[in-house]
Amino acid sequence: MAPVPIPAFADNYIWRLPAQAGRGTLLVDPGDAAPVLAAADAGGWEPDAVLLTHHHDDHIGGVAALRERWPGLEVIAPDEPRIPFATRRVGDGDRVEVAGHGFDVLAVPGHTVSHIAFHGHGLLFCGDTLFSLGCGRLFEGTPARMLASLDRLAALPGHTLVCCGHEYTQSNAAFARTVDPDNPALVRRSEEVATLRDSSRPTLPVTLADERACNPFLRVDAPAVRASIAAWSGEDALARVDAFAALRRWKDGFRA
Template sequence: MRLQALRAFEDNYIWTLVADDGRALVVDPGDAAPVLSAADAGLRPEAVLLTHHHDDHIGGVAALHARWPALAIVAPEEPRIPLATRRVGDGARVEAGPWTFDVLSVPGHTRSHVAFVGQGHLFCGDTLFSLGCGRMFEGTPAQMLASLDRLAALPADTLVCCGHEYTRSNAAFARVVDPDNAALRRREQEIVSMRSADRPTLPVPLQDELTCNPFLRIDAPAVRAAVAAHDGLAPGAARADVFAALRRWKDGFRA
C-alpha cells in the first residue's frame, strides 16, 4: 500500500491510498482531473471519502461517479453534499476494499465535518493543518478545540494528511507565537527545504504536530503567555478563550 498526494487547484491535496493491485481510496476529490490522469496511469478508484461539503473537496465527485458508476462514495450527514452512496457519523466504521477507517466527528471548520482514521493515516480535511488549523466558518471555538483535542489524542505515529499545503505560511505564524521552540525551528527548516524542492510537507507524524503546532499546544505555558501578551487575556483564561484568541490572531496575521 502506498500513499500519494494528487495536487489540485492552487494548494489542495487529493489523497489516495493505493493497494498493490492498483485499487485506490480517494479522499476529497475537489477536481476530477488529477484522479482521471492518475487512472490513465493505472489507478483504479474503488471508494471516495469526503470530509466536508466545500466545493474544493467535493467538486470532482460527479465526474468520478460518471466514470465509475459502482464507486462507493462515503460522506457525512450533510445535505450540501449531493452525491453519496453512504452517509456516516461519529463512531461509524468504513470498510472498502482492503481498507478500514473509523469516522470522527470534528465540527468547527464546518458543522458536519468528519475525519477518517485508519491504516495509520488521518484524513482530516480542513480541521487540522500542519502547524495550524482550519478557519471556523460554522463552528464555535469550543467545538473546534474539542475536535483538535480528539485528533491530538490519536497515536503519535499517525500520519496526518491535511487538505491543503499551508505549512510554510503556518510556520511563520507559529514561530511568532512560540519562538523558543527548538523542534519548531527544525521543522521550519525542513519545510523550507521541502518547498524549495517543490516537495509536499505532508504527511507529517502527529508527534511533530504535538510538539510544534500552537493550536495543539493551547496548554503550553509559552503559547498561553504569547496569547495573553497579544490579546490581553487573564493568566487563568479558559482553554476555549485562549484558542479563540489564538485563532483571531492567526486570522489577522501577515508574515
C-alpha cells in the first residue's frame, strides 16, 4: 500500500497509509481534522490508529475532533506530556503493529526534545526532523543532537521513502542550490520539484537515496558543502557539528 499525503493548512501533509485489508487506515500527524474527515467521507474509509511524531499543534491539533468521530481511535505518541490524549506511549526501540503494518520507533531529537520517527515497510514518517532538501529548525534540541538524528535517518536503506510533515521542498531547493550549486543530482531534483509544484502535485515521498545525494544537511561532510559553509561563515576548519550548526544558521536567515 502506498502512503497518501493529505494537504492541510498552508503546507502540512497528514499521511494516510491504507490498512493491509479492509476499510481501515493509519494516519500520521493529523494537525487538522477537517481534511481527514472530508477524505474519509469521500473515500469510505475510517482510521484504525494515529501516529504522532511530536507535540506541535500543526501535527496533533486535529486528534481531539477525530476521536469525537471515532471514540475508539488509538493514538500512539512519544512520551511527551504536551500530548495529553495519547492512548499509548512509545519510545526508541519500541515496535508498533497497527492496521496490518509494523514500524520501529526511532528517537530523533533536535526539532523537539521528544521527537520520534516511525520506520517500516520501506517508509519513514519523520515529522519535522528531515525534510526533502532540508531539515527542521532546532526549536528545542542542540546541533549535535539534530545532526546525530539526521545521521541515524541517513543510515536507513536507500530505497526508504521519506514521508515528512511539510511541503517545503521548492524553497529548500533554492537554499540547497546556493550551498551546493554544482551538484548534478540536486539540479535534477530541483527541476523535478519545479515541474511537480507547477502542477500543484506533491514532491513527496522521495527516496532516502535521493536525499543523501541532494540534501545539504545530509552532506555536511561533502567537500563542496564544507567549502560553501566556510565561505559563508568565514571559518575554514570547523568541526563537523559546528559546520552543521553554521549551515542551519545560514538556512534560518536565508531569503531566496
